[in-house]
Amino acid sequence: MEGVISILLQAGLTLAAGVVLAGGICYLFRHGTSHPDYRVFRGEPTDLRSVAGILHGVAALRCRDLIQLGLVLLIATPVARVAFSVFAFAMERDRTYVVITLVVLAILLYSLAGGLSGGLR
């Protein structure tokens, strides 16, 4: 179980960093000479707030959406670790921990599912 979790975390991190880097290079090529302004909080446009919106943006070859996709993969990495743990505890026939892990997974999915529905307040 430890071995798989370790590989899972490493792979997720590497994949996420690769996508963010690719998006970052593309972003700097296109917007490198513009002037950023983060002084005033406006919030991101809705396409960058949900997985559906981000995928849509990536399909339209938008660099910022590609970075955001990498960040979503990064967020998904620990979630995948928890999901795998449910399976691993089930293999060990450890019912208590299957239930505990499912509770954690449910909380995570509850939080992330809101992200799927877009600019919900």
Place this chain on the structure above:
Amino acid sequence: MNTSEFTGFIYLISTVAGFLGALTGLGGGVVITPALILLLGVDIRYAIGATLVSVIATSSGAAAAYVREGFSNIRIGMFLEIATTLGAVLGASVASKTPTSVLAVIFGFVLLYSAYQSTRPHPELPSESRSDRLATLLKMDSSYPTPQGPESYHVRRVRTGFSLMFGAGMLSGLLGIGSGALKVIAMDQVMRIPFKVSTTTSNFMIGVTAAASAGVYLRRGYIDPGLAMPVMLGVITGSIIGARHLPEAKTHVLRLIFGLVVAALAIEMIYSGFTGKI
């Protein structure tokens, strides 16, 4: 500054922060948020969003190594994650309703406390001879590798630890930090888990805790790709370099210097919060 220079500058700061974070065990996030706010004038909400993402990156990287080496206790981590994720979702929801100046002041005090914790020596507490009933029921007892071979340990006061973890999760969600310092205290001081197991299990839990609030932050539009990109990549670069230099580093001196930097940033954050500049 144009976007390229701005990105490069943030990448550099984050690399240094990730490097020092890995060497001192404080994590890089604690200095990046105040650095973005105080040096670059970034709005606290964007800064929190970008840092939160980098926290997941450092946690996943470090946890991958520690889990393999057998230090982290997956069962303890899993059980306590119920508390930290619940706290994180709540904290992230409260964050949007909290005035930014209040966030800045809370952030400052948490920073001060982390700085104090990191410069303090950590004497290993005597291990407990038996576990409490809940710990036994949850099969938390385990062992960890030491130079003298595997060392077994028992776990106490699971309920108190669980409640503290809820608080740690709330702070994590509210401020976009890993709140590793508080997690370690709950496990090491309260539950009497050996320090090395506490720190590595805390690291293991931080990613899941941060992921719980990241969903809320993404939905609220706090996570800006242009800002999070150099922060994440910088922190990863820094922690890789840091992990390579850990064996020969004079961590005692580094902890002290880093602790002082964090304390200075903390005071500046508190001051800016009170005077309404943030």
